[in-house]
Amino acid sequence: MRVSFDLDEVLFVDPKRFETEKPPRFPMSLLFPERLRKGTVDLVHQLQKEGFEVWVYTSSFRSESYIKSLFRNYGVRFDDIVNGFRHQAEVQRNRRQTLPTKVPSHYHISLHVDDEDAVIRNGREFGFKVMRVYEPDEHWADKILEEARRIRAREEAESRKA
Amino acid sequence: MEKDQLENRMRFAEHVLERQGAVPLDINQKNRELLGQRVTYRLGGVYYRIDHAEIEGKTFIILSATESKEYAGIGLMDDIQAISADAGDETIRRKLLEAMA
Structure with missing residues (x-):
């Protein structure tokens, strides 16, 4: 089962408002000024340990190389990354209708974690599950793990019936 | 570090890319x-x-x-690795390969 995360305001947070992971050593701390929400590293590792594929799905145009390099400094390796470029090329393509900035169901992502209201609404309209994370919450990682496990259990039960 | 020493180290780094099969382009x-x-x-x-x-x-x-051909064509790229210019050849090679993995 695939779980994806947005970056800005979800995994990348303002250190003035949120507890953050220890930044990488100089000079990488300057090359990668974004700070990770505390608990990100353990959460990604735990999800992967439990057999979930963990993706990034961001509407930003940060290059895949940049995102990979940033997280490598934290010992995190995502299973795949969808950025703004990839979304445009693979999801929006030449369609006349402007699709939402994220369509996780296109990539068979079962749970997407985001901060934006619009993504939650689009989830209802376009048929993909979104969990909202945006405020400081010391239990944010546990809640995501719990939701991922619940969805997986339900998907497995449904596939046994079929 | 002297200018020609730095040029030498950067040229070495480019040589590492070339040894991996990277092709120089006439863009930007x-x-x-x-x-x-x-x-x-x-x-x-x-x-x-x-x-x-x-x-x-x-x-x-x-x-x-x-990954963007358009951005590469106008020199707009993300910095993804920083290596001390006085590092040895093996360190430069290892850190470049690590960043490109």
Whole structure:
């Protein structure tokens, strides 16, 4: 089962408002000024340990190389990354209708974690599950793990019936 | 670090890219002429460039990258690795390969 995360305001947070992971050593701390929400590293590792594929799905145009390099400094390796470029090329393509900035169901992502209201609404309209994370919450990682496990259990039960 | 020593180290870093199969491209001419940006390479679907930066009094070799052909063509790339310019050959090679993995 695939779980994806947005970056800005979800995994990348303002250190003035949120507890953050220890930044990488100089000079990488300057090359990668974004700070990770505390608990990100353990959460990604735990999800992967439990057999979930963990993706990034961001509407930003940060290059895949940049995102990979940033997280490598934290010992995190995502299973795949969808950025703004990839979304445009693979999801929006030449369609006349402007699709939402994220369509996780296109990539068979079962749970997407985001901060934006619009993504939650689009989830209802376009048929993909979104969990909202945006405020400081010391239990944010546990809640995501719990939701991922619940969805997986339900998907497995449904596939046994079929 | 002396200018020609730094040039030597950056040239070594470019040689590491070439040994991996990276191909030098004739793009981003404007910035190469105006700003002295170095040659852009392509390896797989990724464009790379070697640069340098002075950060807090220390010189670093910088590897920049982008997957966008358009951005590579105008020299707009993300810095993804910084290696001390006085590092040995093996360290430079290892850190470049690590960043490109």
